[in-house]
Amino acid sequence: MSNGRVEIVICLGSSCFARGNKNIVQEIKKFLEENNLMHKVTFRGKHCFGKCENGPSLTIGEKKFELVTLGSIREVLENELL
Numbered sequence: 001m002s003n004g005r006v007e008i009v010i011c012l013g014s015s016c017f018a019r020g021n022k023n024i025v026q027e028i029k030k031f032l033e034e035n036n037l038m039h040k041v042t043f044r045g046k047h048c049f050g051k052c053e054n055g056p057s058l059t060i061g062e063k064k065f066e067l068v069t070l071g072s073i074r075e076v077l078e079n080e081l082l
């Protein structure tokens with residue numbers, strides 16, 4: 001949390017990138033725009049979380065999510081943000 005906002009941090013390390021985090025970044029941005037959440041969420045990237053074998057990785061608030069896919073990211077965001 002920062003400034004009362006929920007913080008989403010996505011790993012932008014090369015392993016997660018190779019596993020498709022770039023597409024997940026786009027999907028998260030789309031979701032935040034569609035649901036008018038841009039003002040409630042801080043979305044940023046960070047380098048390697050140190051668990052590349054479980055990537056793509058991201059955190060939402062205090063929770064960690066691993067092996068995130070384009071197929072699962074929307075459900076994760078709906079559960080955590082809506």
Ligand code: FES
Nearest residue numbers: 011013016049052
């Ligand atoms: S590159 Fe994402 S955890 Fe290492």
